[in-house]
Amino acid sequence: MANKKHNEEKKDIILSIKNASYRYSDAEEDDYALKDISFDFESGKMYAIRGRSGTGKTTLLSLISGLERCTEGEIIFDGKSLKDMNLDKYRSSDIGIVFQSYNLLPFMTASENIILSMDANGLKINNKKEKAIELMAKVGLKEVYADRKVLRLSGGEQQRVAIARSLSYNPKMIIADEPTGNLDKQTESEILDIFKNLAHKENKCIIIVTHSQNVCDAVDVIYDLKKVKN
Amino acid sequence: MFILKNAWISIKRNKGRNILIGIIILIIACACTITLAIKNTAIDLIESYKSSYNQEVTISFDRANMMKDFDPSGAEGRESARERFDNIASYTISDIESFADSEYIESYYYTYAIGLNGNNIEKAEIESNNDIPNGYGHGKEPNMSSTDFTLTGYSSLDAMSEFINGTYTMNEITDNAWEIAFDGNYVFINQELADYNELKLNDKIILEDEDGNTYEFEIIGIFKENEEGTTESMSMFSNSANTIVTNASAVTKITTNNEDLRTTINPTFIIDSYDNVEKLQDEFYEKGLDENFVLQTNEEEATSGISSIKNINSFATTFLTLTLIIGGIVLFVINMINIRERKYEIGVLRTIGISKFKLTMQFVLELVIISFVALILGAGIGAVSSKGISNSLLENEINSSNERTEEIDKNFGGADMKGGMPNRGDRGEMRGRGMPVVEAYDSIDAVVDIKVLLELLGIGLSLVLVSSIASMVSIQRFTPLTILKERS
Numbered sequence: 001m002a003n004k005k006h007n008e009e010k011k012d013i014i015l016s017i018k019n020a021s022y023r024y025s026d027a028e029e030d031d032y033a034l035k036d037i038s039f040d041f042e043s044g045k046m047y048a049i050r051g052r053s054g055t056g057k058t059t060l061l062s063l064i065s066g067l068e069r070c071t072e073g074e075i076i077f078d079g080k081s082l083k084d085m086n087l088d089k090y091r092s093s094d095i096g097i098v099f100q101s102y103n104l105l106p107f108m109t110a111s112e113n114i115i116l117s118m119d120a121n122g123l124k125i126n127n128k129k130e131k132a133i134e135l136m137a138k139v140g141l142k143e144v145y146a147d148r149k150v151l152r153l154s155g156g157e158q159q160r161v162a163i164a165r166s167l168s169y170n171p172k173m174i175i176a177d178e179p180t181g182n183l184d185k186q187t188e189s190e191i192l193d194i195f196k197n198l199a200h201k202e203n204k205c206i207i208i209v210t211h212s213q214n215v216c217d218a219v220d221v222i223y224d225l226k227k228v229k230n
Numbered sequence: 231m232f233i234l235k236n237a238w239i240s241i242k243r244n245k246g247r248n249i250l251i252g253i254i255i256l257i258i259a260c261a262c263t264i265t266l267a268i269k270n271t272a273i274d275l276i277e278s279y280k281s282s283y284n285q286e287v288t289i290s291f292d293r294a295n296m297m298k299d300f301d302p303s304g305a306e307g308r309e310s311a312r313e314r315f316d317n318i319a320s321y322t323i324s325d326i327e328s329f330a331d332s333e334y335i336e337s338y339y340y341t342y343a344i345g346l347n348g349n350n351i352e353k354a355e356i357e358s359n360n361d362i363p364n365g366y367g368h369g370k371e372p373n374m375s376s377t378d379f380t381l382t383g384y385s386s387l388d389a390m391s392e393f394i395n396g397t398y399t400m401n402e403i404t405d406n407a408w409e410i411a412f413d414g415n416y417v418f419i420n421q422e423l424a425d426y427n428e429l430k431l432n433d434k435i436i437l438e439d440e441d442g443n444t445y446e447f448e449i450i451g452i453f454k455e456n457e458e459g460t461t462e463s464m465s466m467f468s469n470s471a472n473t474i475v476t477n478a479s480a481v482t483k484i485t486t487n488n489e490d491l492r493t494t495i496n497p498t499f500i501i502d503s504y505d506n507v508e509k510l511q512d513e514f515y516e517k518g519l520d521e522n523f524v525l526q527t528n529e530e531e532a533t534s535g536i537s538s539i540k541n542i543n544s545f546a547t548t549f550l551t552l553t554l555i556i557g558g559i560v561l562f563v564i565n566m567i568n569i570r571e572r573k574y575e576i577g578v579l580r581t582i583g584i585s586k587f588k589l590t591m592q593f594v595l596e597l598v599i600i601s602f603v604a605l606i607l608g609a610g611i612g613a614v615s616s617k618g619i620s621n622s623l624l625e626n627e628i629n630s631s632n633e634r635t636e637e638i639d640k641n642f643g644g645a646d647m648k649g650g651m652p653n654r655g656d657r658g659e660m661r662g663r664g665m666p667v668v669e670a671y672d673s674i675d676a677v678v679d680i681k682v683l684l685e686l687l688g689i690g691l692s693l694v695l696v697s698s699i700a701s702m703v704s705i706q707r708f709t710p711l712t713i714l715k716e717r718s
Contacts, residue, residue: 119232120583
């Protein structure tokens, strides 16, 4: 199931999926959306989870990001099972999530969206706006964008804000769902560079759910998902 | 702090929707304030009425019981009835004191009447027999027809029912009349008797009993009997022309001096509750009250005047309930729409790790802040409107209470007459006879007071919480990823 581009020795595993299965609450007993999945994710690497429609990519993303819990098996983050963790805290402190459609709050400015995430985390910083501007700079956004409503930003700029938001509390892992799906090639490449830097320079684990070949070409490890045969 | 900050941002952002919610809550608050004010005013008035009427019992002759075996057709039957009637044991002052020594009785008063002749005054000429004031006739009536005057002693102001109900009205009175009226040989006489004998205030009159014992009294007041109090019999003088009013102690002194004098005693007991009347009656029988007497209460009189107020109170309750139900439904629906509109926001906030609890609190807090402002405004508008509305609804009751109070004061000599009634506060026992305290309703504070505001706050917050159930339940059920996917 896994297609490893680099056969590096496993070390510093931040997330481990162990025989995870998932069945929707209204599904029949043997109707699994995901069945017996086992993947490991290391810090400092960029991963792609690839698969055709209906293979359970989004479901796996939900499980990894703590939006759903495994029906069977377990997910271990930084040595602790997600079953034993407060998933709200996990999402607001340990991982960052980036979506294809950015999922920013349109009535807020770019910096307010980032500050909101800091507030959700309970981060105690004296000047949150300054920190937000710093994060925006990190993803290639100039200070002038800080006070703009996000709807006035382009798709690529919005996605950069979303990445900056996900970095606001310095998580160990970033999970991205088709982060370049709405972007042109040039912007896609720039966004992927940001992720690469985060993985390789800041030792973060980047997991990207995608079916884009460009993304797959950019990552260190690709995991393929196949449709569950019921 | 994060919740409050987010709630405030959200309130500022959704101005239109929040103004709409605010207006609805404002209308509800306004209606509730007015309704609560009317309700509380009505309740206060009812309580005032109830407290203004002492819960009283009097001893009445049970004529029906007496007559049940009476056979009027034969002489034997009439003789038997007469014998039974003669054998009915009357009650004395000491009996009344014994009756009053009960856990159900708070206080008591009585009138005490005897017949005396004039020594230095003459009876005002009338065609009918000497009269006994209204309300007398309990027990064996003394045969006063052979005497010139009826000397009626009152034990307290409360007992002076003829003045309270307006049968008698004071015409003239000495400066210190009410200070000395209940202690010593002082009397109030009828204007007609005064004119007939050319008597004036501070004159002394001497009365004597059938054995020739004389008793001197000083006149401290002159009253008149109102026309409606006269009988249909042909007479130059009113019924009370030869009634001399004094205090019960003065009469007691006379009866102590001459035990043969026949007396009439009318006691009134102020009880703790009408519910205890039966128990009290049994206790009276055990203490020796003849079973041909029964206890009667003033409950009907006390409650008859408040039926319209009760109706207003009942209407206010119904109106309040309907307002709350309709307002609650409208708010619930607006909240439902609000939640649907903000589904995406909920999804984003949930995804970045804001807990369901914090999110629910944020939504509730938004509504609480809007409601609080609307409630304050509504209470203010309601307070301004409620006085007029309450007073116009209760106008009749307030006016009649005012008139009644003024009338009673006037009967006793009035505030503008020298020696008039002492302040009401000094005669706390004068609560009886339908004198509700109505002055309070002249003030707006008496209508929308802290009680109303607290009730309004309680109602408002309950309404907000109930209508927030929509958001609470929805937030618990939303799956963030589904929301975000739907939007995508």
